[in-house]
Amino acid sequence: MSSSGEKHSPLEQFEIVPYFHIDSKGIDISFTNSSLAMTITVAIITLFLTFSVNTRSIVPSRLQLLSELSYNFIVQLLKDTVGKEGRKYFPFVFTIFMFVLIGNMVGMIPYSFTFTSHIIVTFALAAIVFIGVTVLGFLKHGLRFFSFFVIPGLPWYMLPLLIPIEVISYLSRPISLSVRLFANMLAGHTLLKVFAGFVVSLGLAGFLPLAFIVALTGLEILIAFLQAYVFAILTCLYINDALHLH
Amino acid sequence: MNNSKKQLENLKEKIDHLQHNKEKKSVPKRNSGAGFGFKISTEIVAALIVGVGIGLLVDNYFNTKPFGLIIFFVLGAFAGFLNVYRVMRRIEKQKNF
Numbered sequence: 001m002s003s004s005g006e007k008h009s010p011l012e013q014f015e016i017v018p019y020f021h022i023d024s025k026g027i028d029i030s031f032t033n034s035s036l037a038m039t040i041t042v043a044i045i046t047l048f049l050t051f052s053v054n055t056r057s058i059v060p061s062r063l064q065l066l067s068e069l070s071y072n073f074i075v076q077l078l079k080d081t082v083g084k085e086g087r088k089y090f091p092f093v094f095t096i097f098m099f100v101l102i103g104n105m106v107g108m109i110p111y112s113f114t115f116t117s118h119i120i121v122t123f124a125l126a127a128i129v130f131i132g133v134t135v136l137g138f139l140k141h142g143l144r145f146f147s148f149f150v151i152p153g154l155p156w157y158m159l160p161l162l163i164p165i166e167v168i169s170y171l172s173r174p175i176s177l178s179v180r181l182f183a184n185m186l187a188g189h190t191l192l193k194v195f196a197g198f199v200v201s202l203g204l205a206g207f208l209p210l211a212f213i214v215a216l217t218g219l220e221i222l223i224a225f226l227q228a229y230v231f232a233i234l235t236c237l238y239i240n241d242a243l244h245l246h
Numbered sequence: 247m248n249n250s251k252k253q254l255e256n257l258k259e260k261i262d263h264l265q266h267n268k269e270k271k272s273v274p275k276r277n278s279g280a281g282f283g284f285k286i287s288t289e290i291v292a293a294l295i296v297g298v299g300i301g302l303l304v305d306n307y308f309n310t311k312p313f314g315l316i317i318f319f320v321l322g323a324f325a326g327f328l329n330v331y332r333v334m335r336r337i338e339k340q341k342n343f
Contacts, residue, residue: 168300175292175296
């Protein structure tokens with residue numbers, strides 16, 4: 001791994017490089033390139049959203065239009081999936097959507113780092129959604145939340161079989177949510193780097209993979225947006241499930 | 247007077263034409279097969295991971311090797327099918343809009 005000849009692996013881009021070593025009671029909380037990418041992402045979102053709506057003009061500028069578009073996008077999403085009472089959860093869904101979207105986009109810049117290609121990051125996001133939604137269900141319905149696992153209109157002798165299945169299905173939500181985002185980003189970025197390696201090794205015929213990379217970069221940007229959208233819509237669906245059992 | 251009426255009618259024709267074109271374009275686009283397969287497979291794999299995890303925990307706790315793993319693996323597989331069924335139902339619902 002560390003020998004200089006192997007420094008061109010397509011997986012090298014996912015390596016975590018600590019910049020400052022910080023140790024807190026035996027737990028390594030160093031500031032790494034992943035942390036830097038997240039900080040940049042949050043800074044971009046904050047600057048973009050504050051400056052673009054700063055003028056508050058009735059005829060919006062392009063930047064203001066962009067931020068209004070993203071706002072309306074999530075509002076519409078919540079309205080379609082949860083309904084009117086979903087407006088309360090707009091900040092949560094919008095934060096997650098913007099964080100994943102801009103994080104994916106920051107990762108598309110050459111030489112930068114894609115933090116969504118690490119399963120621990122996506123799993124933490126999915127766990128926040130999962131725990132938040134479960135707590136929301138308990139706050140809203142109390143112990144009646146457990147009736148979520150009982151399919152109505154089922155004969156009683158089927159219950160011992162179907163309740164464990166429902167519980168496993170419920171517990172698998174954060175895993176499928178995180179694996180989908182993580183695997184898409186990991187696969188896409190690895191593919192890009194593999195084809196970039198072909199450009200050099202093929203010599204003059206290298207323009208073929210080069211043209212392919214251009215197309216693939218466009219596809220990657222589409223996937224980056226699509227995965228953020230999927231993450232947001234699934235969050236909305238889970239909120240809907242917690243609010244209206246069945 | 248007559249001229250402006252004619253212009254208005256021309257404009258109306260233009261707008262109708264453009265709207266017609268727009269409606270034509272918004273035919274539901276097809277999802278890519280690979281993305282669809284990926285969506286389905288993550289659902290099954292996630293449910294299986296949870297099932298096997300619970301099975302191993304149960305075996306460790308109650309010393310019932312290998313029955314917990316077997317039972318919860320099967321339950322996890324069924325949960326995976328249930329997840330796929332739900333995803334399919336959601337996709338079908340979206341198509342009907």
